[in-house]
Amino acid sequence: MFDKSLFISAVLFFVCGWTGYAQQINFSQYHSYNLSVGELNSNNLDFGQVVSGSGQYSLDINSGKVISITGVQYLDVIVEVTFNDLYLNGNPANAGNSQKSIPFNLKAAYANNKGTPNIGQAKFINNISGNSFTVRFPILERQGRPPGPPPAPPTNAFDQSKVEETAYLYLFGSINVGNVDAGPYSSDITVTINYD
Amino acid sequence: MKQLLTIALCIYGLSATAPSVAKAQSKTNDVSINVSTKVISSIEMITIQSMSLSKANMRNDRITIDPQTSSNAGKMIATGTPNADIRISFLRQRELTQSKGAKTLIFNYRVAGNSKDDQSTAEMLNRENRDFKFNSNGHFYLWIGGSVDISSATPGNYQGEFTVDVEYI
Numbered sequence: 001m002f003d004k005s006l007f008i009s010a011v012l013f014f015v016c017g018w019t020g021y022a023q024q025i026n027f028s029q030y031h032s033y034n035l036s037v038g039e040l041n042s043n044n045l046d047f048g049q050v051v052s053g054s055g056q057y058s059l060d061i062n063s064g065k066v067i068s069i070t071g072v073q074y075l076d077v078i079v080e081v082t083f084n085d086l087y088l089n090g091n092p093a094n095a096g097n098s099q100k101s102i103p104f105n106l107k108a109a110y111a112n113n114k115g116t117p118n119i120g121q122a123k124f125i126n127n128i129s130g131n132s133f134t135v136r137f138p139i140l141e142r143q144g145r146p147p148g149p150p151p152a153p154p155t156n157a158f159d160q161s162k163v164e165e166t167a168y169l170y171l172f173g174s175i176n177v178g179n180v181d182a183g184p185y186s187s188d189i190t191v192t193i194n195y196d
Numbered sequence: 197m198k199q200l201l202t203i204a205l206c207i208y209g210l211s212a213t214a215p216s217v218a219k220a221q222s223k224t225n226d227v228s229i230n231v232s233t234k235v236i237s238s239i240e241m242i243t244i245q246s247m248s249l250s251k252a253n254m255r256n257d258r259i260t261i262d263p264q265t266s267s268n269a270g271k272m273i274a275t276g277t278p279n280a281d282i283r284i285s286f287l288r289q290r291e292l293t294q295s296k297g298a299k300t301l302i303f304n305y306r307v308a309g310n311s312k313d314d315q316s317t318a319e320m321l322n323r324e325n326r327d328f329k330f331n332s333n334g335h336f337y338l339w340i341g342g343s344v345d346i347s348s349a350t351p352g353n354y355q356g357e358f359t360v361d362v363e364y365i
Contacts, residue, residue, distance in 0.1 A: 181235070
């Protein structure tokens with residue numbers, strides 16, 4: 001009789017422990033939802049040859065970098081972007097040195113319209129300050145109604161291609177060329193994209 | 197007892213599959229984009245010496261100054277970004293105007309250039325030249341000469357301009 005009650009207690013401990021953990025399901029974070037990010041054009045943001053002390057140069061949205069984001073249309077993505085000023089020879093040690101760095105003003109927009117989004121439909125991201133920003137948007141914009149309930153967890157029958165869309169992120173901006181030393185200047189923009 | 201053990205194992209088995217769903221991961225996608233530019237210095241022209249026609253030799257009513265050899269040639273230095281490629285162009289013919297009068301003369305310019313400060317090894321320039329570059333100090337040297345026919349010229353002082361364009365390629 002003693003052995004039997006001990007065995008039941010042990011089993012209940014296991015069951016309770018695992019059941020509590022299983023309730024932390026986030027319906028938008030299933031590994032079976034693919035998210036692919038591509039570069040629509042191979043262009044980097046190259047301002048070309050500029051003259052020291054000549055002021056502002058801009059690349060508009062039509063000349064910027066285009067990143068495609070393909071995933072489940074009803075899920076949101078979070079896009080995190082970090083960037084820096086341009087440094088002589090790309091050396092971050094030149095940060096803060098006004099003779100060896102060029103201020104970079106990043107601008108960004110995204111398009112997530114139904115069909116094939118284009119630049120004319122892009123929504124500009126206005127709250128960019130400092131050296132980073134984060135923006136969240138659905139792969140496909142809500143079609144005139146509030147977001148629906150969380151999607152059912154995918155099963156083996158789930159076919160993502162039937163609910164897949166592509167949104168586009170546009171990166172462009174301007175530099176302000178002061179009286180800096182001659183030479184090549186560069187830096188990198190890092191873009192990280194995840195499902196929300 | 198055997199039945200109870202079977203049920204317990206079934207419950208454990210079901211609950212053990214739940215975390216594999218809950219801990220599923222979203223994929224991270226990173227993209228790195230390069231931002232770049234090349235900064236060059238503005239080009240400046242410095243006149244070291246003006247061309248001196250009055251001291252030049254005259255032969256057959258024609259005054260000629262050889263830009264590669266004559267000490268009467270004008271001299272200029274173009275300054276810019278060290279080692280940068282440049283294009284040099286100039287107007288071959290310009291009009292010289294009499295200072296007190298309306299007479300004119302046509303001056304035919306000839307120009308020699310060198311990345312070294314050495315007139316004797318300077319290279320004669322065509323009307324437009326693309327194969328030059330500033331030296332490691334950001335300098336390029338120009339010597340200006342030419343010729344003018346004075347057979348029908350009225351005595352007096354004549355003045356004119358020389359136009360040379362130096363730009364980055």
